[in-house]
Amino acid sequence: MNTAGFPLLSLVTFLPLAGALIIMMVRGEEAVVARNARWTALWASLITLALSLLLWTGFDQSTAEFQFVEQVDWLPEYGVGYHMGVDGISVLFILLSTLLTPLCILASWESVQTRVREYMVAFLVLEAMMIGMFAALDFVLFYIFFEAVLIPMFLIIGIWGGARRVYAALKFFLYTLAGSLLMLLAILAVWYEAGTTDIPTLMETAFSPRMQFWLFLAFFASFAVKVPMWPVHTWLPDAHVEAPTAGSVILAGVLLKMGAYGFLRFSLPLLPQASADFAPLIFALSVIAVIYTSLVALAQEDMKKLIAYSSIAHMGIVTLGIFTFTAQGLSGALFTMLSHGVVSGALFLCVGVLYDRVHSREIARYGGVAKIMPAYALVFMVFTMASVALPGLAGFPGELLVIVGAFKVNPWVALGACMGMILGAAYALYLYRRVIFGKIVREDLKTLLDLSPREYATFAPLILLTIWMGVYPSSFLNFFEATVAALVARHEAALGAARLAGM
């Protein structure tokens, strides 16, 4: 039990599964089943969202302790338990997941016409696994959710994806699995060493420097693929391009955050020494990722691929911020993760709007859309500007904080991050100009309809959030301030202790 008086986190986690079960039970004609599945999925995800808002209101921002904690024995003699809870790092990601899922279901309302029931089941299972992953406070439990995400995502890409979906789905699955299995070995080693997999307990455990080195490498293999960091990012463009719109939204919005979350939750607190030792490597990889993938994005002909590469660049800024070990860098990284979750998800939805109408993602296929779909052009602009980190929109506060944090550590690293911002403006504006402005070259574009009420409903919360995050960032920053401060303090204490031991 916890402060809320009832197992709120478990409820939020497993409610989508209940929805999935209901959808699976429905029998009848295909059209009826599809209708039923859509509405059930929407309601299940909306109720989950409503419940998760209790986390927002009930969360105590002044403490770094875990809240809404639930603990049940699972394998007591091995020190493995069902342990759920949230702190400042994880609480907002749960909200992000519960927010994006109903929007994804809305976005797929008409674009998914085949096997609707299975599609909705897959999405609800995916939501449950994502929430569970952010709420898990036991290593084995975390791993189970972390990996289980692969199954619904594999099916979503493979069944409802584009032309090269089989290749993309297999690549996505095998790439991430290979990394994750190395993490499994690390988890087992930690389990053996500490005798428990309870994360709060493990945070108090000190591992020898040699062990930290190997553990860090194993965790790195898994999280770097998930982030994804250069050079193990190649699965992402494929997966993004082939996935259906809603799949891309979840992939960019939540799944990419799992890697960075892993760094924050495990690598930093558990392995402070190794994290500090490996920081230069991470900086180098991040700066390469920021500059290289921005340049690659500049050359893309496919809208989704361009946004996919921009995601890698943004995640480079996130990893950079995390490994500065400063309060600004960490807060900035967390804020960038959230804003990127909202903004890149929204950008994929924007591409989806055009794709639903024209069935092409080729940039050259469009042009002059502003004249035909003015409302759409405005929406697209808001998110493009947010992605460019225009002050006053969601992208800005996070990137600024990361650069400030990086500057404290190494000005050259900060310069790399700044380069990312400049190049980001270049490719995003270039994309916007080519699609929205210019002459209308293709006649068939003239018949396009502007946003439908359903699409307005999908975009409205995202626009609101983008502006809110840009104008009043502290309502989000306050959530993780205490946790980040505690994390930095613990990190410095651990390094100090190690230095003393070394002397």
Place this chain on the structure above:
Amino acid sequence: MSPMNWTLATPEIVLGIAGLLILAAGVIPKKETFFPVSMAVIGAFVLTAVLVIGQGEGTAFLGQYVSDAFSRFAKVLILLGAALGVVLSLDFNEKAGIGRFEYAVLMLFATMGMLVMVSANDLMSLYIGLELLSLSLYVIAAFDRDNPRSAEAGLKYFVLGALASGLLLYGSSLVYGFAGSTNFDQLADALAGGTVGLGVVVGLVFVLAGLSFKISAVPFHMWTPDVYEGAPTPVTAFFATAPKVAAIALLMRVLAGPFADLAAQWSQVIWVASVGSMLLGAFAAIGQRNIKRLMAYSSIGHVGYALMGLAVASDIGLRGVLVYMAIYMVTSVGTFAVLVAMRRKGRALEQVDDLAGLGRTDPAMAMWMAVFMFSMAGIPPLAGFFGKLYVFLAAVQGGYWVLAAVGIGTSVVATYYYLRIVKVMYFDAGDEALDARPAGLTVVMTATGILTVLFFLFPAPIIAAAQVAVAALAG
């Protein structure tokens, strides 16, 4: 020398007598009695399982036979696998024209052989149990005798099996000659301390070779793909489940019992077999188009993972093996239930591509098959993940990093071909539906599927049972 105490072996005796009665009852009526005999055999298995659960502990038949928590655990598993194996054959055999009552009776005697094997406390009773099992299996592998592939499978299995039995006997004779006994308890005393002559070690290696053949570990796996492919599908299902559990259990009993102090010697052998099996199981299956052949390589791979726990030679490792085999058996039975149900216009299908479009034409079966495939690939939260978790845990604790690394690598490779099956079912187009499947198969795949999905809710009881079983083995 312990007394006769033969009442201890009531389960085996009851099963044996039931077998003879069923055989007599099956012969007398003029018409074919396949279905009633099969039902009677399942009844006999259930009765035996009840007796096994209530079985006391101790040794019988002058030390030839032992009953302990370990044998109970393995026997319940074997009886479950065998009973499900009979269920899988009911409809298939009728349609394939091999619905003869001897089939079920042979399954019964094979199962009796397995029970004797896991209760063996002497190289002699080990051999008797193993041969009773093998002879029955040779016959049912060739049960579709008018089909050249089935006959070939039976013959191949017989020739290679006979060779393996020879190796086993030769090894036993060396052990007897150099250690002075065939009884496990006396062998344990004689070999205590771990310093023994070369003769015992050579004998041990021969015994290991003979047993490796039965579990189809590399390099004694050659028969597996051909036999799995050639034998009728329900027979393959049976091969892949209960006898595997029995042979692994036997191997555990032999190695952790009389030869426990020679762990330094046999651990290396098992290590090699484990790595070889994992690698071969992962890479050789990639190119397979026949799904039964694919499952053969998959089973070789799974034996490799189970052996990983054995190679570590610790209690945690042995526990991991038991948990792994229990989960593997359940998942395998479910998978084969799907394979047995693959039939279009009355013709049995065996190609992976025949599953194309199953996600659309038969969503329930496709979902269960996907569950089994993801479980075999070891993706959480399905049962297969926990099996892998426990053997990897043992490897990490024992410091067997190479084993663990190979296991990780081969898991990723093996996942590819499990995913390929999911891909064919869900991503590929194919509109022709399979024939309606009999209710028995639906029950089996649903039950095993639910077990596979929900194992994560209650892992503690089965792990505790495995723990008790291993404690009995080591003690």
